[in-house]
Amino acid sequence: MGIEIRTHQPGGDTKDFIEAGNVVFAGDPNWIPPLHMMIGDRLNPKKEPFYSHGEVALFTAWKDGRLVGRTSATIDRTWLETWNDATGHFGFFDTIDDPDVARALLEKAASWLREKGMKRMNGPMSLSANHDIGVLVEGFEHPPVIDMGHSRAYQGALAEACGLVKEKDLYAWRYDTKDGVNARTQKAWEQVMAMSEVKMRSVELKRLRQELDLVMEIYNETWAGKWGYVPISSAELDKMAADMSLVIDRDMAFIAEVNGKAAGVCIAIPNLNEAIRDLDGKLFPFGWAKLLYRTKVHHPTSARLIILGVREEIRKNVKRYGYLSAAMYVEVAKRGAAKGYAWGELSWTREDDAPINLGIRSMGGRIYKKYRVYEQPLA
Numbered sequence: 297m298g299i300e301i302r303t304h305q306p307g308g309d310t311k312d313f314i315e316a317g318n319v320v321f322a323g324d325p326n327w328i329p330p331l332h333m334m335i336g337d338r339l340n341p342k343k344e345p346f347y348s349h350g351e352v353a354l355f356t357a358w359k360d361g362r363l364v365g366r367t368s369a370t371i372d373r374t375w376l377e378t379w380n381d382a383t384g385h386f387g388f389f390d391t392i393d394d395p396d397v398a399r400a401l402l403e404k405a406a407s408w409l410r411e412k413g414m415k416r417m418n419g420p421m422s423l424s425a426n427h428d429i430g431v432l433v434e435g436f437e438h439p440p441v442i443d444m445g446h447s448r449a450y451q452g453a454l455a456e457a458c459g460l461v462k463e464k465d466l467y468a469w470r471y472d473t474k475d476g477v478n479a480r481t482q483k484a485w486e487q488v489m490a491m492s493e494v495k496m497r498s499v500e501l502k503r504l505r506q507e508l509d510l511v512m513e514i515y516n517e518t519w520a521g522k523w524g525y526v527p528i529s530s531a532e533l534d535k536m537a538a539d540m541s542l543v544i545d546r547d548m549a550f551i552a553e554v555n556g557k558a559a560g561v562c563i564a565i566p567n568l569n570e571a572i573r574d575l576d577g578k579l580f581p582f583g584w585a586k587l588l589y590r591t592k593v594h595h596p597t598s599a600r601l602i603i604l605g606v607r608e609e610i611r612k613n614v615k616r617y618g619y620l621s622a623a624m625y626v627e628v629a630k631r632g633a634a635k636g637y638a639w640g641e642l643s644w645t646r647e648d649d650a651p652i653n654l655g656i657r658s659m660g661g662r663i664y665k666k667y668r669v670y671e672q673p674l675a
Contacts, residue, residue: 430667
């Protein structure tokens with residue numbers, strides 16, 4: 297019967313698209329099925345604000361009548377406005393170990409993007425650079441943390457066999473709280489915390505949406521112009537606030553203030569994947585009770601640091617505040633250790649973020665996963 301590619305409409309019947317993940321990762325002990333509710337929302341234009349500035353097509357592959365893979369094709373108008381490079385994205389790139397299946401899916405995504413006028417394709421980005429990104433190429437022995445992807449060990453080789461080439465590697469770092477921080481970093485934290493004008497305050501959950509506005513101000517100021525940067529819309533912030541309110545640990549999310557003004561942000565969230573690992577993506581009939589207990593009563597032992605940044609005007613004052621980012625790193629590590637978190641993932645950083653990567657390494661972090669973003673011209 298050969299290979300058949302089927303198209304699925306976002307918000308329509310996406311059951312097979314979701315099930316393809318379970319098919320591809322069957323037998324992988326480190327695969328954690330995402331909650332069907334969460335991935336279902338991402339594939340639903342009525343619930344995912346990305347669709348207000350993006351177009352999405354979903355594809356599944358069938359070989360001899362059997363479901364064997366999936367991918368998506370995405371046009372993000374915010375990316376196009378930011379980078380002006382006629383680039384579309386593929387995402388959700390999960391297949392069995394078969395180059396013909398991978399090629400058929402990628403060709404379908406490329407054809408769809410080409411018809412929309414795109415000149416280049418990169419990814420995977422599921423759905424955008426602000427969602428799951430990259431093919432895992434190192435660290436397969438570790439389960440994915442919240443909002444990070446997982447891949448079969450052969451997936452990268454299949455992408456390259458289909459003509460895709462590396463565009464950028466992204467690093468995920470691991471920090472174990474039992475290791476503590478070195479004396480130099482500890483001293484930096486002490487120096488900053490001794491400054492009367494500096495305060496590290498936890499985010500206020502009752503006004504989380506407003507707090508996220510501050511976070512995004514600093515995020516935009518710090519990351520604008522760097523590879524993969526795409527601004528986050530107001531509607532996307534609304535959803536982020538709603539999602540984070542369910543899992544956020546306020547002690548692990550704080551704002552560094554200098555003279556009463558926000559100077560830096562640090563947001564770490566409990567690793568929800570640790571709590572849903574055995575739920576098979578289902579909250580009913582007993583998943584809800586397990587999830588509530590594991591997040592509210594006996595919280596996860598791991599967390600993910602998703603953002604740590606300092607305003608440019610503060611960073612420029614190197615003599616006075618040059619150690620502020622290091623102090624924030626120590627602060628979140630100390631808070632995590634005090635609350636019983638055993639380790640945390642810092643993700644992600646770009647391979648060419650030399651100062652950031654050097655700083656993380658000097659504070660005890662180690663690269664334990666690598667994700668690769670691929671590209672291909674669509675001429």
